Amino acid sequence: MVEQLPQSPFTRLAQLLGDTKLGQSPIQMALGEPQHPQPDFVVRVLSEHAEGFGRYPPIQGPEVLRQAIARWLDRRYGLSGAATAGAHILPLSGTREGLFLAPQILGKRSGQTERPSILIPNPFYQCYSAAAFAAGYEPVYVNATRETGFLPEIDALPEALLVRTAAIYLCSPSNPEGAAADEAYWRRLFALADSHDFVVLADECYAEIYDHVPPVGALEARYRQTGSLERALSFHSLSKRSSLPGLRSGFVAGDPGLIGKFRAYRNVVGPALPLPIAHASAAVWDDEAHVQANRLLYSQKFELAQSILGNRFRFYRPAGGFFLWLDVGDGVAATERLWREAGVRVLPGAYLAQDTVTGNPGASYIRVALVNDFATTQEALRRLAQTLS
Known part of the structure; x- marks a missing residue:
């Protein structure tokens, strides 16, 4: 591999x-x-909870962090409590870890004989293709050019590819082009996911760095479309939003069935977020200034x-x-x-x-x-x- x-x-x-x-x-x-x-209160919060470095942290993160993330999701995307701290949110040691592990929780597709695929925008974050290879999927690159608005042209995907697609990565705003999917784009993508039984892996680590208009989020669009977060996993990070790349703190939120599988898988193979970092992260998610x-x-x-x-x-x-x-x-x-x-x-x-x-x-x-x-x-x-x- x-x-x-x-x-x-x-x-x-x-x-x-x-x-x-x-x-x-x-x-x-x-x-x-x-x-x-960096936010000036981070070092203080880390210091206040320094004794936590002497304890094994829970894989799901402390309640205080998951509640802070749930509040932020409600403020930012108007989810009205649809993303609960217990069932829909899982803290991560940075988004790269979660983006890499995500394909490994998808499971086998019943009745499929061809090698399953994962769709990847081209250009792309290299972690996506590594994740596909590691989980045994074929990475299929979908060009995102000036002519397509720097987003994959999902309406032109062939049926033969869609029927063997297990997931699609979409970075919005995109790296490197900075293109943001609007609500209509997200809705079309989720409609394809519903009709062809695949998962949308939304890399939204740049979502809080925008010029004038806040980009529509994957969970926001999905919730408005169906009233649920089914087939959606959204990844967020404090690295870009809060200029804290060394904190290695992020989360994944979305489909409760997938989050449950994610939690069980990470409980065996994934690193838990140290408690002082979790408390500092909660304070950072709660602050908008x-x-x-x-x-x-x-x-x-x-x-x-x-x-x-x-x-x-x-x-x-x-x-x-x-x-x-x-x-x-x-x-x-x-x-x-x-x-x-x-x-x-x-x-x-x-x-x-x-x-x-x-x-x-x-x-x-x-x-x-x-x-x-x-x-x-x-x-x-x-x-x-x-x-x-």
Whole structure:
């Protein structure tokens, strides 16, 4: 199985750039690691509950955390209590763990003789394909291009593929393009899931970083559609929302039957969230002030990018997330040149996508993470525009 896994885009980037001598001081814009201030109360809460490091935590997390998550889901998505702390929510040690384990709880599809598939948007987060391979599914890549609004064109999926589909990953807002599924899109996707008996795995870790309009969530759309959360699993994280990637704290919520299987599976193979981290996470989910401040900082940097880049590289302001997805003609060549001449480290779009019969949908792009402070971002974008124009 290991031989089938895609190589990490950051390993490929390190191989591409190697020991290149730089013309200017380096600026890191390849990694989506938020550099904004952390909520100032986190260290205090960790300290107050430090004795919890001496206890094994429950796999389902403490009630205080699950209740905080349930309150947040109600505030953010108007679920009116449909996602309960006991049956619908499971804390995770970051979303990557949950996204990887999810296919392993889906089980066998009765009467199916062909190898089951998992649909993956292309470009994509590499964890998705690793998860499919590990669970014995065939990863099927569905291109998400400018022509499809940077979301998979689900209405064009062939019936022969749909009948053997066990699940689909959908990142909204998407990484790297920043496209957000609207309610109509979610409803069409869930209608397909209902008619073909598959599960929607919604990666929504960028859901709280948006430009103007809060993106519609998978659970929100499903609840409005059916009054239930059936066939939906939504993954959220504090890494992006709250600039806490080192806390390794997230959750999965949705279909109670699937959450029950998830809980039982993780009780055997998964790490439980340490109690001090769980208490700090509860406090962070309950606080919105730092999230609003965070969004404002990203909005200011997108305005800065627009003023510097204009319409070059087919620039657009994404609906969500903190990446620029710039069409530079040849993403690998542009990445190497930016590093060598300008000291700006970005990620080639091709490294985030799978080659298909129609080519690599990320080949002409670079992904630029606007995670640094304003002044550093300004200098990096100035260098980028000057070097590639």
